[in-house]
Amino acid sequence: xxxxxxxxxxxxxxxxxxxxxxxxxxxxxxIVGLLGPNGSGKTTLMKLANGLLTPSGGxxxxxxxxxxxxxxxxxxxxPERTCIPLWMSAGQLLDFYRDFYTxxxxxxxxxxxxRLGIPLKQKVKQMSKGTREKxxxxxxxxxxxxxxxxxxxxxxxxxxxxxFILDTVISNYNPEAAVVISTHIISDVEKVLDEVYFIxxxxxxxxxxxxxxREEKGMSVDALxxxxxxx
Amino acid sequence: xxxxxLKHEFRATxxxxxxxxxxxxxxxxxxxxxxxxxxxxxxxxxTVLGAILLAAFGLAVTGTVIVAVALMVNRFRTNxxxxxxxxxxxxxxxxxxxxxxxxxxxxxxxxATAAAVLVSALITAFRIEYxxxxxxxxxxxxxxxxxxxxxxxxxxIVEVLVLAVTACASFSLLFYAAMSIGHxxxxxxxxxxxxxxxxxxxxxxxxxxxxxxxxxxxxxxxFSGDIEIIPSVHRALWLAVLYVLIRGAxxxxxxxxxxxxxxxxx
Amino acid sequence: xxxxxxxxxPIYSQLIEHIKLGIVSGEFPPGGKLPSVRDLAGEAxxxxxxxxxxxxxxxxxxxxxxxRTSGRYVTEDHEMIEETKKDLARAKIKDFLEAMxxxxxxxxxxxxxxxxQASKExx
Numbered sequence: 260x261x262x263x264x265x266x267x268x269x270x271x272x273x274x275x276x277x278x279x280x281x282x283x284x285x286x287x288x289x290i291v292g293l294l295g296p297n298g299s300g301k302t303t304l305m306k307l308a309n310g311l312l313t314p315s316g317g318x319x320x321x322x323x324x325x326x327x328x329x330x331x332x333x334x335x336x337x338p339e340r341t342c343i344p345l346w347m348s349a350g351q352l353l354d355f356y357r358d359f360y361t362x363x364x365x366x367x368x369x370x371x372x373x374r375l376g377i378p379l380k381q382k383v384k385q386m387s388k389g390t391r392e393k394x395x396x397x398x399x400x401x402x403x404x405x406x407x408x409x410x411x412x413x414x415x416x417x418x419x420x421x422x423f424i425l426d427t428v429i430s431n432y433n434p435e436a437a438v439v440i441s442t443h444i445i446s447d448v449e450k451v452l453d454e455v456y457f458i459x460x461x462x463x464x465x466x467x468x469x470x471x472x473r474e475e476k477g478m479s480v481d482a483l484x485x486x487x488x489x490x
Numbered sequence: 491x492x493x494x495x496l497k498h499e500f501r502a503t504x505x506x507x508x509x510x511x512x513x514x515x516x517x518x519x520x521x522x523x524x525x526x527x528x529x530x531x532x533x534x535x536x537t538v539l540g541a542i543l544l545a546a547f548g549l550a551v552t553g554t555v556i557v558a559v560a561l562m563v564n565r566f567r568t569n570x571x572x573x574x575x576x577x578x579x580x581x582x583x584x585x586x587x588x589x590x591x592x593x594x595x596x597x598x599x600x601x602a603t604a605a606a607v608l609v610s611a612l613i614t615a616f617r618i619e620y621x622x623x624x625x626x627x628x629x630x631x632x633x634x635x636x637x638x639x640x641x642x643x644x645x646x647i648v649e650v651l652v653l654a655v656t657a658c659a660s661f662s663l664l665f666y667a668a669m670s671i672g673h674x675x676x677x678x679x680x681x682x683x684x685x686x687x688x689x690x691x692x693x694x695x696x697x698x699x700x701x702x703x704x705x706x707x708x709x710x711x712x713f714s715g716d717i718e719i720i721p722s723v724h725r726a727l728w729l730a731v732l733y734v735l736i737r738g739a740x741x742x743x744x745x746x747x748x749x750x751x752x753x754x755x756x
Numbered sequence: 757x758x759x760x761x762x763x764x765x766p767i768y769s770q771l772i773e774h775i776k777l778g779i780v781s782g783e784f785p786p787g788g789k790l791p792s793v794r795d796l797a798g799e800a801x802x803x804x805x806x807x808x809x810x811x812x813x814x815x816x817x818x819x820x821x822x823x824r825t826s827g828r829y830v831t832e833d834h835e836m837i838e839e840t841k842k843d844l845a846r847a848k849i850k851d852f853l854e855a856m857x858x859x860x861x862x863x864x865x866x867x868x869x870x871x872x873q874a875s876k877e878x879x
Contacts, residue, residue: 358497429801
């Protein structure tokens with residue numbers, strides 16, 4: 260059964276159609292890219308998957324059910340912005356995640372904090388922006404979730420941090436889990452993806468595997484993206 | 491899950507309220523000493539110091555109460571309506587649990603603040619002559635007034651406590667409802683929250699007045715002075731509790747619907 | 757250091773090439789154990805599924821053998837490794853010859869240029 264499925268999914272905000280007839284099916288063990296320009300509906304889709312928004316039409320299913328508190332227990336979400344409370348210390352963050360998520364591997368997360376040089380007593384507000392982003396990523400990826408949703412994880416991030424993020428995704432790979440990465444920066448991410456969905460103005464315009472695109476079209480996904488979304 | 495939410499909510503708030511209570515108690519001790527000093531007609535410098543300490547104590551009391559209210563509003567706003575909301579609303583908990591945890595914690599702090607203020611007042615008045623005399627006079631007054639005797643019963647204390655707790659919860663919920671409506675809009679979230687705060691109150695006041703007018707017979711005895719005082723005090727308190735509960739329930743329902751269906755995290 | 761991968765060819769076939777190079781150059785010696793899919797994928801900076809696909813293909817060709825629980829091992833068939841080395845070399849030569857032909861050189865000139873350059877490089 261697909262771990263993440265959209266069937267003719269629609270979402271409107273008033274008159275604005277953010278998502279239109281979206282069909283997606285993602286099986287466990289796949290790392291999938293959701294690629295599209297800003298405003299194409301990527302974040303809206305992620306919010307729907309988390310139950311932060313409700314569909315206007317169609318269905319969205321996580322492991323066969325509509326999003327609710329049970330699906331949230333198996334979905335690990337990395338929002339676009341840094342959301343961890345400023346007043347908490349690194350140690351308290353670990354406590355928080357361990358308390359609410361039974362699949363949280365506290366030891367692994369603590370070790371990674373150590374490797375990044377984040378003392379457990381350090382408060383989030385004392386961390387640099389980059390460190391906060393990495394801390395949040397570590398918390399999200401240290402869960403043994405069924406579905407990881409990463410919203411623009413490499414957006415405003417330096418190249419070394421990008422490598423760190425993609426390394427973390429690869430090393431946490433679990434054949435029973437799926438990872439969905441939404442981004443508009445493709446070249447770095449391409450090698451990590453199994454398949455990609457191109458989304459534009461709320462519609463899925465392409466779905467294929469990375470290697471098939473390279474084989475059939477003789478170009479990288481990055482090059483194809485530039486072609487498809489030429490301004 | 492609710493327990494865990496409570497644990498973390500207390501962690502987040504105790505770090506602010508705890509120190510405030512300590513300051514309050516410390517200043518109440520100073521206030522007590524100031525009164526004694528001032529009473530003994532001291533030198534000018536000590537008079538000034540005493541006056542300052544007393545003023546500081548007064549400020550601390552007002553300040554603590556204001557902070558308790560501000561904290562209640564701020565916790566809801568930053569933890570649920572702001573960026574932290576992305577973490578809170580994606581936890582494997584229900585919206586009900588999120589709201590209830592906030593209500594419980596803010597109510598606890600309101601009651602604790604009242605207790606802290608009471609304790610600090612007692613400390614301030616400790617063994618101060620004219621305060622002890624005043625207390626004696628009040629006790630005597632209660633003893634001779636039949637109506638006020640009702641106030642001595644344990645039942646009244648329970649009823650007042652219940653009313654206090656329900657009122658605190660309902661008070662918080664009013665803010666939560668206003669904020670959850672205000673933040674469902676894309677722009678002017680804070681402004682709209684304030685607007686809806688007043689709109690909701692206006693609507694509830696009007697509705698409340700209409701209800702009282704419509705149920706005229708229910709309240710007639712009150713105005714004709716034709717009643718037994720003691721049972722009517724109890725009845726009044728329970729009616730007040732019911733009234734507050736209904737208002738609180740309406741605010742809760744509004745909050746729940748807004749957070750479930752119209753959540754608008756940026 | 758991530759593996760250098762071209763953007764116009766499928767990733768899995770480039771991974772196969774890279775591993776073959778490692779085998780013929782001795783980086784992965786005959787009979788030796790290969791790193792796990794996950795480790796090699798991390799080293800290369802690629803999706804473990806893609807690395808798995810490369811491994812499967814190498815197993816199909818016989819260059820790599822999977823020993824039930826202990827992992828994957830390079831073949832001990834020296835002839836096969838030699839043949840693989842020659843295939844890789846032939847592919848490189850093919851590309852080279854195409855490029856030289858585009859420059860306008862004929863077969864004899866190419867051979868002369870190659871000897872000249874090779875002796876200069878000081879074997």
